[in-house]
Amino acid sequence: MKTIKFDSGFRLDDRNSRWADPSYQLEPGDPGYVPPSPQNKQPPKKGKRMKRNSWYPSRGNDQIACLENFRIKLPDHGEALGLTPAQVAAGVADARWLIHVLQSWLVAVRAWALSCTDAAADAQTGDGTGLMELPVFTPPTLPAGVVAVNTGALNRFFALVQTIKDSSGYTETIGTDLGIIGSQQGTPDFTTLKPVLTLSLAPGIVNVDWNWGGCAAFLDMIEIQVDRGDGKGYVLLAMDTTPGYADSFPQPSVLTKWKYRAIYRAEDRQVGLWSSEESITVGG
Numbered sequence: 403m404k405t406i407k408f409d410s411g412f413r414l415d416d417r418n419s420r421w422a423d424p425s426y427q428l429e430p431g432d433p434g435y436v437p438p439s440p441q442n443k444q445p446p447k448k449g450k451r452m453k454r455n456s457w458y459p460s461r462g463n464d465q466i467a468c469l470e471n472f473r474i475k476l477p478d479h480g481e482a483l484g485l486t487p488a489q490v491a492a493g494v495a496d497a498r499w500l501i502h503v504l505q506s507w508l509v510a511v512r513a514w515a516l517s518c519t520d521a522a523a524d525a526q527t528g529d530g531t532g533l534m535e536l537p538v539f540t541p542p543t544l545p546a547g548v549v550a551v552n553t554g555a556l557n558r559f560f561a562l563v564q565t566i567k568d569s570s571g572y573t574e575t576i577g578t579d580l581g582i583i584g585s586q587q588g589t590p591d592f593t594t595l596k597p598v599l600t601l602s603l604a605p606g607i608v609n610v611d612w613n614w615g616g617c618a619a620f621l622d623m624i625e626i627q628v629d630r631g632d633g634k635g636y637v638l639l640a641m642d643t644t645p646g647y648a649d650s651f652p653q654p655s656v657l658t659k660w661k662y663r664a665i666y667r668a669e670d671r672q673v674g675l676w677s678s679e680e681s682i683t684v685g686g
Contacts, residue, residue, distance in 0.1 A: 404429065404646045429642060457584040458560075466505050469559075471581045473497035479576050483569045493562045496555040498548045506542040514539045590617045595674035597624055597664045601682040608649040608682060610662055612642075621666045621673070629661040636663065654685035 404427055418428040418436055428436075459465050473494045480490040517537040525534060544550075563582050566572055577583040600611040612624055623643045627636040630651070639662070640647055661681045666674050 404642075404644050404648055429640065429644065429647075457582050462504055462508075466501055468581050469497045469501050469504075472559075473501070475580055479566075479580065482571045482576065483566050484571055485566070485569075489562070489565075493559070495549060495551055496559050496562075499551045500555050500559065502542075502545060502548045506545075510542050511539070590620055592674045595666065597666060597674075597677040599626075599662055599664055599677050599680045601662060601680050603682065603684070604648075606650060606653065608660065608662075608684060610639075610647040610649055610664075611645070612647070612664060612677075613645045617666075621668050622670075623667045624664050625667050625672065626662065626664045631658045631660065636661075641667070657683055657686040659683050 459468055476493050476497075477490055480487070485493075514537060521534070521537050528534065563580075566580070566582065567577065574583065595615065595617060597612050597615065602609045602611070610626060612626075614621060623641050625641055626639040626647060628639040628649065628651075629636045639649060659681050660683075661679055663679050664677045665672050
């Protein structure tokens with residue numbers, strides 16, 4: 403089970419939600435869990451063993467470099483990719499406009515905003531010796547060859563890239579040249595991969611926090627075990643698919659140390675190493 407909040411998209415009428423303080427939701431393997439009806443059941447998740455990182459950069463300067471490379475090289479590959487001259491021209495125009503907005507216009511806007519902050523300070527605490535003039539924004543002049551285009555240029559850019567990748571003439575070489583292929587992320591080293599657990603107490607609940615360790619693409623779930631100090635040793639607590647598990651098992655009337663450990667699972671088998679053992683005192 404996992405702790406939930408009503409404003410996080412969970413519904414009051416969900417048969418697996420328990421609204422209290424704290425509230426939690428039952429998950430597969432929890433006592434009382436109600437499985438979805440067959441018509442709503444989702445198909446099993448396919449195993450994931452290789453993915454590519456997003457090819458479009460997250461940093462502004464890198465985005466400009468990506469767009470510049472694309473607009474220069476797209477005309478060289480248009481014919482091989484089956485693109486019309488109009489598609490190529492539109493793609494180049496969108497890239498040029500985005501470069502201008504990110505490289506020149508946005509920089510000018512930010513500089514003007516700083517001058518506005520200074521002007522506001524002068525308006526409030528200036529020396530009072532002169533009539534004030536508010537700064538006026540003057541946009542940078544459009545470079546040669548750059549024209550304004552309709553809104554949504556980046557959306558069209560992404561759509562064109564997808565058209566290119568769907569083309570029968572597309573090759574990895576072309577994709578690399580255009581800069582539209584992300585770096586490959588290989589399978590993690592399961593000889594060293596292990597979960598990290600963090601325990602905390604809430605009224606009547608032990609929160610078992612965990613995460614995917616950056617390897618969610620290669621893992622299906624985590625197996626959590628608990629030793630409640632009752633002589634049974636470690637027993638299965640849950641097969642959890644969502645980071646953060648709430649253990650609501652009734653706590654004893656005397657102080658008792660509960661211990662937890664976990665291991666990742668992929669394709670119905672344990673992978674990697676067991677987490678370090680974590681313990682917490684409950685009851686009393």
